[in-house]
Amino acid sequence: MDYDALAADYARHRRVHPGVLRSLLSASEIGASSRVLEVGCGTGNYTVALQGAVGCTCWGIDPSEEMLALARRSGGGILFRMGMAERLEFDLESFDLVFSVDVIHHVADRAAYLREACRVLRRGGKLCTVTDSEEIIRRRQPLTTHFPETVEPELQRYPGVGELKALMAEAGFGAVEDAVVESAYVLSDIQAYRDKAFSSLHLISDRAFRAGIARMERDLRDGPIPCVSRYLLLWGLKP
Numbered sequence: 001m002d003y004d005a006l007a008a009d010y011a012r013h014r015r016v017h018p019g020v021l022r023s024l025l026s027a028s029e030i031g032a033s034s035r036v037l038e039v040g041c042g043t044g045n046y047t048v049a050l051q052g053a054v055g056c057t058c059w060g061i062d063p064s065e066e067m068l069a070l071a072r073r074s075g076g077g078i079l080f081r082m083g084m085a086e087r088l089e090f091d092l093e094s095f096d097l098v099f100s101v102d103v104i105h106h107v108a109d110r111a112a113y114l115r116e117a118c119r120v121l122r123r124g125g126k127l128c129t130v131t132d133s134e135e136i137i138r139r140r141q142p143l144t145t146h147f148p149e150t151v152e153p154e155l156q157r158y159p160g161v162g163e164l165k166a167l168m169a170e171a172g173f174g175a176v177e178d179a180v181v182e183s184a185y186v187l188s189d190i191q192a193y194r195d196k197a198f199s200s201l202h203l204i205s206d207r208a209f210r211a212g213i214a215r216m217e218r219d220l221r222d223g224p225i226p227c228v229s230r231y232l233l234l235w236g237l238k239p
C-alpha cells in the first residue's frame with residue numbers, strides 16, 4: 001500500500017475513534033511524565049490526541065515521508081520520525097506505552113515487531129495493538145455492507161487475534177487481553193469513500209468499487225446511512 005500517495009486523503013478524512021482514545025487513556029495509566037511511542041503514526045491523529053489529553057512525551061514513527069510531513073504540521077513538540085515497526089531505533093526500556101492503530105496488518109514481520117516492542121518498553125509498560133478481528137471485518141458498516149468484495153482480501157491481510165496473542169506470548173508479554181470498542185454514527189457525506197481514504201477500497205476491482213458507491217448513493221436518497229465503527233484493542237504487559 002502506497003501511503004505516500006494516500007497521505008492527503010488520509011489527513012482530510014480520517015479522525016480519532018473516540019472509544020479507542022478513551023481506552024488508550026484509561027487502560028494504559030499514562031500521565032504527564034509518561035513516554036509514549038506510536039508505531040505507524042500516519043498523520044499523527046492519535047499521538048496528538050494523547051499528548052493533548054495528558055501532556056505525555058510522545059514519539060511517532062512511520063515509513064511514509066508524506067504521512068510524517070502532515071503529522072509534523074500538527075506541532076505540539078511530538079517527535080515524528082521515519083521508522084518501521086520491525087526495527088525500533090530506541091534504547092532498551094524507553095517507553096511506558098507502545099501502541100499502533102490500524103497498522104499490524106501492514107507489518108511484514110509481526111514477530112520481530114512484538115519482540116522490539118517488548119525490548120523498548122520498561123517493566124510494567126504496556127503494548128496496545130488496535131486492529132480488526134475477523135468478526136469486525138465481517139460486520140463492518142458501511143465497508144462490508146456496501147463493498148462486500150472487501151471482506152475476503154481483508155481477511156487475507158489481517159492477522160487473526162489468536163495468532164497475535166501467541167506471538168505476543170512468544171515475545172515475552174504477559175496479561176494479554178482484548179476488548180472491543182464501538183461507536184455508532186450516521187454518514188451523510190461519502191466523499192471519503194469516493195476518495196478511497198480506506199485502504200481496503202484499493203483491494204477491489206473498479207467495478208466493485210463503483211457498485212459500492214452506487215449503493216451508498218441509493219441509500220443516501222432515504223437519508224443518512226447508519227454506520228458502526230468497531231476496533232479490537234489487544235493489550236499486553238511487559239513483566
Ligand SMILES: C[S@@+](CC[C@H](N)C(=O)[O-])C[C@H]1O[C@@H](n2cnc3c(N)ncnc32)[C@H](O)[C@@H]1O
Binds near residue numbers: 041043046
Ligand atoms: C491505516 S494507516 C494508520 C495510521 C494511523 N495509525 C491512524 O490510525 O491514523 C497505516 C500506517 O501504517 C504505516 N505502516 C505501514 N507499514 C509499516 C511498518 N512496517 N511499520 C510501521 N508503520 C507502517 C503506513 O505508512 C501508514 O501510515
